[in-house]
Amino acid sequence: MTEVRSKLDWGAFAPLRLKARSVADGVYAGSHKSPRKGSGVEFGGHRAYVPGDDLRYIDRHALMRHGELLIREFETETDRDLWLFVDATKSMSYAGPGAPGPKYAFAALLAAALAYIAVRTGDRVGLDFLGGKGARSIPPRSGRDAFERIALALEDVEPDGDLSGDKSLIEQALGQAQRGARRGAIQVVLTDLLDLPAGSLQALTTLTTRGRLLQVIQVLSPAERDFPFEGAVQLRSLEGKSIVETDGALSRQNYLAALAAAQRNAEQQLVPRGGRLLKCATTDAPEELVRRILSSHVEPTA
Amino acid sequence: MSFITVFALGLSLLVLAPTLAHLLRRGRPNEQPFPAAALVPVTRSTARERSRLEDRGLLLLRALMILCLALLGAGPLVRCSRVALGRSGGASVAIAIVVDDSASMRTRLSNGKTRFQRAVEGAHELLGSAREGDAVALVLAGKPARLSLAAATDLQAASRAVDELRPSDRATDLTVAIALANAALSSLPHKDKRVILLSDLAGDLPPEPSPGVWTALPELASKSDDCGVLRAEQSGPRVTAVVACSSEVAARARTLKLVSKDASAKAEARLVVQRGEQTLTLEAKAGASGTVELTGADQNPDDDRADIAPESRGLSLAVHVDVAGEAVATGGAPLLEQALHSLSYGIPVRPLAELPREATELNDVAALFIDDPPGLTPETRGVIDGWVEGGAVAALFLGARAHDTQLGASLEPFMRGAVDWEPLPAGTDVDVGSFNWLGAEADSLKQLAPKGRARLDSAILPGAEVVGRWSDGKVLVTRQERGRGLLFSVGLPVSVEVSDLPLRPAFLALLDHIVGEALRRRGPRASEAGTEWWFPASGNLQVTGSAGPLVLREADGQRVVTPETSGRYTINLNGKSEARFITLPADEVLSVPKQDLPNTWRATKGGAAPQVDASPELSWLLLGLLALEVGARFWRLVRERRAQGAIQPAPP
Numbered sequence: 039m040t041e042v043r044s045k046l047d048w049g050a051f052a053p054l055r056l057k058a059r060s061v062a063d064g065v066y067a068g069s070h071k072s073p074r075k076g077s078g079v080e081f082g083g084h085r086a087y088v089p090g091d092d093l094r095y096i097d098r099h100a101l102m103r104h105g106e107l108l109i110r111e112f113e114t115e116t117d118r119d120l121w122l123f124v125d126a127t128k129s130m131s132y133a134g135p136g137a138p139g140p141k142y143a144f145a146a147l148l149a150a151a152l153a154y155i156a157v158r159t160g161d162r163v164g165l166d167f168l169g170g171k172g173a174r175s176i177p178p179r180s181g182r183d184a185f186e187r188i189a190l191a192l193e194d195v196e197p198d199g200d201l202s203g204d205k206s207l208i209e210q211a212l213g214q215a216q217r218g219a220r221r222g223a224i225q226v227v228l229t230d231l232l233d234l235p236a237g238s239l240q241a242l243t244t245l246t247t248r249g250r251l252l253q254v255i256q257v258l259s260p261a262e263r264d265f266p267f268e269g270a271v272q273l274r275s276l277e278g279k280s281i282v283e284t285d286g287a288l289s290r291q292n293y294l295a296a297l298a299a300a301q302r303n304a305e306q307q308l309v310p311r312g313g314r315l316l317k318c319a320t321t322d323a324p325e326e327l328v329r330r331i332l333s334s335h336v337e338p339t340a
Numbered sequence: 341m342s343f344i345t346v347f348a349l350g351l352s353l354l355v356l357a358p359t360l361a362h363l364l365r366r367g368r369p370n371e372q373p374f375p376a377a378a379l380v381p382v383t384r385s386t387a388r389e390r391s392r393l394e395d396r397g398l399l400l401l402r403a404l405m406i407l408c409l410a411l412l413g414a415g416p417l418v419r420c421s422r423v424a425l426g427r428s429g430g431a432s433v434a435i436a437i438v439v440d441d442s443a444s445m446r447t448r449l450s451n452g453k454t455r456f457q458r459a460v461e462g463a464h465e466l467l468g469s470a471r472e473g474d475a476v477a478l479v480l481a482g483k484p485a486r487l488s489l490a491a492a493t494d495l496q497a498a499s500r501a502v503d504e505l506r507p508s509d510r511a512t513d514l515t516v517a518i519a520l521a522n523a524a525l526s527s528l529p530h531k532d533k534r535v536i537l538l539s540d541l542a543g544d545l546p547p548e549p550s551p552g553v554w555t556a557l558p559e560l561a562s563k564s565d566d567c568g569v570l571r572a573e574q575s576g577p578r579v580t581a582v583v584a585c586s587s588e589v590a591a592r593a594r595t596l597k598l599v600s601k602d603a604s605a606k607a608e609a610r611l612v613v614q615r616g617e618q619t620l621t622l623e624a625k626a627g628a629s630g631t632v633e634l635t636g637a638d639q640n641p642d643d644d645r646a647d648i649a650p651e652s653r654g655l656s657l658a659v660h661v662d663v664a665g666e667a668v669a670t671g672g673a674p675l676l677e678q679a680l681h682s683l684s685y686g687i688p689v690r691p692l693a694e695l696p697r698e699a700t701e702l703n704d705v706a707a708l709f710i711d712d713p714p715g716l717t718p719e720t721r722g723v724i725d726g727w728v729e730g731g732a733v734a735a736l737f738l739g740a741r742a743h744d745t746q747l748g749a750s751l752e753p754f755m756r757g758a759v760d761w762e763p764l765p766a767g768t769d770v771d772v773g774s775f776n777w778l779g780a781e782a783d784s785l786k787q788l789a790p791k792g793r794a795r796l797d798s799a800i801l802p803g804a805e806v807v808g809r810w811s812d813g814k815v816l817v818t819r820q821e822r823g824r825g826l827l828f829s830v831g832l833p834v835s836v837e838v839s840d841l842p843l844r845p846a847f848l849a850l851l852d853h854i855v856g857e858a859l860r861r862r863g864p865r866a867s868e869a870g871t872e873w874w875f876p877a878s879g880n881l882q883v884t885g886s887a888g889p890l891v892l893r894e895a896d897g898q899r900v901v902t903p904e905t906s907g908r909y910t911i912n913l914n915g916k917s918e919a920r921f922i923t924l925p926a927d928e929v930l931s932v933p934k935q936d937l938p939n940t941w942r943a944t945k946g947g948a949a950p951q952v953d954a955s956p957e958l959s960w961l962l963l964g965l966l967a968l969e970v971g972a973r974f975w976r977l978v979r980e981r982r983a984q985g986a987i988q989p990a991p992p
Binding site: 129132134230232233261262265267268271272273274275276277278280281282283284285288289292293296297300 | 371372373374375376377378379380381382383979980
């Protein structure tokens, strides 16, 4: 079987499995702390009782000594679901000048590396796609076999589809995760956040309910990050019907300003709801990105 | 024109190909996929404009390259305005290039260049088409025509000689120039000999046209409208100017005005609308200096002004004879006067009743002839001595009266003291061989048999040269340089009672020689360009014209200056200053370029047409265009690389 199953040119990111393992080995292997405080063995502190708290965790000693209802909290190591959402729309097939490969390949590499790490720590990993030709969902599973399934599913997909005109397609894609993700699950969305219809970010923020964590990784090509075009060019979007005729040098500053504004807007919508936005380009080191994604799960949100 | 030429020129239609490609490309700028296109602002007009400008440069380069290729394919049959040597058999040719440097060659052509500039260009073009083994001679047709470069195969020397050519205000001397050119080629071994005439043909042509003459630049003989100031002379309170116009058009609405440092001296006169010469008078103060100028414009602005010459009487020849003794039996002027009149110099002959006692009496006298005087008084000797040193010539004919020199008189500065008169010894005749400098007429001195002779041998002054002898070796004629002047002493009088010397052709030849020397040394106050001014080899001399000092050259032991342009010249010799003027020849304005040329002059010898192989120039142009194209592409590539380099990932 060939490593690359789709028609996509994976560029420097092939073969996916080996690259993903290499990235994962470069990060670290082991457990990760859960930010959720609950039952466990390591004392994590007190907090005031609120109706609905489990009465088993009321600190009786404190009640008798101070006359206040305090709840004892514990930090615990626990297996947590990892949900991966990979944007496989047409725009993710773009590589652009100076890029080692298409954006989808880079996103798939990050997803596979994350899956490999999760599987090795005993967590369950699920996969779903936004768009994509040949895309199929992988429900959360654990075990060594889960990584193989996810890698296979990532390789089978050819970036295709246009979500720019229909918000319902986004909601439909996220629906399964919304329903099936356990409390405290970590959800990582790998997308370019381009060509998404209005209200897509709101749909993403629904993933943050029930104590679930949301990481949105914006994957851009170097050309999308720097806009290196010179002279007269006609730019055609891969989703939607946008065709723009412009002068590269003259438009660069305006484009970069518009991109920064779009990123600020995404952060403003995600952060208040407990989400995070991490920006990267396909030329960035994947080990560092994976490390940042993982470390952000144990750090308090900004 | 052959099929290949037509085909090659037809290839130039391919110039439309890049034009069409450009038009097609202009509608579609370089389209690229870009997912974030929605974030890109539209600057369509600027982008299109820039694209159009960049593409136009490349389009022009490519179109020019195609045209060059087409012309290269058609060459060397492409005709252009350059002149070149056609070769019927491929053999070497001998050419004599006759460049007309007369005043009429200053006329402007329609392209703004003068005829002379075009002629020099044509000479260079001809030299450029000459090959190794070709012989080239260079002749100048300004009067007097002269050989500038003898025939030689050194083409670089010929090119340098052409570079050194300068326009002048000389008259035209085509007849002699063509004769000189033919003479320069006559001794060459080449079979193909041609005289190439680069002239406006505004002059007399040879009566019998030479078959090998080619008028290579017929455009030089185009009709022109020109008015020129020939000369201007102060005459009392007036300035008299002579203006010549080649056509009525040239004279229309033009005036002659006085230009002087004296601001109050303003005068002008309107030209009569006519072809030919006209004399105009301007009112001016006596002694006014400056120039006269023509207003308006014509095709030769160089001759529209002239310096004003001060008033002067013309030169004359002075004769002092003893009327009683030398009168002709049939009446009329003395023999010496009649002989001078017969030489037809056009110079008045002035008889002197007495020998001059004051210097002013010899003003404007070029030569003085004294016949059989009874000695010279001290006053006369002083006057003649100073006058001769200033550049004049005096001739003394000694007879029997020289023996009877009066008290206090002598024959100086001609001879020392006095001379004796003696009967001619029997069997003595003139040594004809010593008079060879008179030319063929010297033979007429045979069997002269005079009644007597003056014995000059003992009275010869130091520095005098014996130029004629008797058969017994005694001195007959002496010649003595004195300052800028010259003194002749002849041991016979001008008297038929003593000998028939005055009736011999050699006598006229002697007078002609003396007058020629006088004119050459004295120099006319006003003359035409090309006239040689002779000066003694010694002394401090500087001749300055409007363009600065003139170059002096040595010839026959004297210094010679040849002014080339009209105007005022200042001669400074040993502290004495003298002004001379060069005037414009009327024919240089009035002569119409000859149109009825002999048929053999119209085409090159051998029938070859003036076709030019422009392949080398086209090849260089093509290479240059190619380099430009490569440079432009490289510049674009570098720019694109820079743009890409800006987004390359940083090294780990």
